Amino acid sequence: MVKIALEEKLPSRLIVRGEISDWKHHSSGHCYFSLKDAGGVLPSVMWASKFRNVKFSPEDGMEVLATGYVDVYTVGGKYQFYADKVEPAGVGALQLAFEQMVKKLKEEGLFDEAHKKSLPPYPMQIAMLTSESGAAAHDIADSIHSRWPCARLFLYPVPVQGEGSAEKIASALRDLNRRRKSLNIDVAIVARGGGSLEDLWAFNEEVVARAIFDSNIPVISAVGHEVDTTIADLVADARASTPTKAGVVAVPDVQDVSAQLAGFRQRLTTQANTKATAAKQDLDIVLAGALFKNPASLVQNAGQQLDELSSELAETMRSMLLEARRRLSAGYEQTVKIEPHRLLGKKTVELSNWHNRINVGANQAINNCRFQLAAQANRLTAMNPKSVLQRGYSITTSKETGFVVKTADDVNIGDLLITELSNEVLIESKVTKK
């Protein structure tokens, strides 16, 4: 009954303005909240299917415009507001979502200068990530082909708006990074012509921002026109306000570089000439010098030096010789003074005397010894027991024992005896009787 009454009185579509409170985003995806104003509180719900379209993050305290209808929640017996759409009251939903995303990514440091790569100064392989049909690709190509025709230009076609476009853009960028070895892109340009915040929305999505941040290939963002700033612009390593300007940012002007080369050529040539000239001058100076003019002077100088040294040497030798002679002379004088010949004579006589005396002495000594020897020899001879034998005595020994026989007891009858007579004659005999 209440339901019918409500349906009659209230328009089927309402826009309610109020402040969000008790915002709960249930795990089911449905959102439960209240809308407040000075007049009251309106319990509300937004189904997941509807909430999916909401680009910003509703928070407690946010002033919003919610479009929907009121109905009775029969189970609880209360009325609720069922929101189909919800928008921030002040600024557009997209704008708010943009601001929220900028804040979030900025805090994470994705926009920091420190993370931005410098663009290669002379890129030879350039990739454009943009729509195949749009004007952006042609504008960039024209710009690059006129400024820097030596570069190879690639187009990686991607949708630049609509459902899923952000994911495709991000995926393309990651793909280029993966194929570094085969494609070797020096710089990538992410581009899109002008449009509304909605049209450009893909370039504000988190997935694109992260793909640009993670890219090892430097990225130039050329999205929209002068007044548009997208998150891609903020994360990219460089940005251009239009696709045409992207060509200027990406590549140098071939005329400037040619002029630079000409400058180098000039400097090299100048230097080479200068050095050659200087070297020649040095050589000329040397050639003009006295030495080259009169090489003989070198030899002559040496000759003169040699002469001077020889004279010096001769002089030195002379004086040394003179000195030696003088010394010799002095020595001679001294020696002569000693009258060595006389001395020698004297000494010879002395020596002779001594010689004689020794001889005499020696002879005498020898003679003495001879006498003594003779005397002793006589005495010894006289004592020789065997000389007794000359007088008729004999020595008898036992043949058996060899002992001398002194008494009869020394022998037995029948023993053999040896008798020594004078002149060492021996006779043998036998004992027959004692």
Next chain:
Amino acid sequence: MTDKNQKENIDELSFEEAIAGLTDIVDKIEQGQIPLQESLDQYEKGMALIKRCRTILQQAEQRIEKITKEQEGQKE
């Protein structure tokens, strides 16, 4: 460093490498401390690098090549 560069084939240098080598040579020669023979050698090398740079600049590609996403498992 200079010796290694001399061994590299000049024809294989990228533009960036060639112009960097050229800048080095010109700076060195202008500083004036190199003996005559070496500065003449460097002059020759500098001229060769300039020629290489000019060759690169003169090539003109006027087309746009298309890249498509690789399929899983497709060889590059």
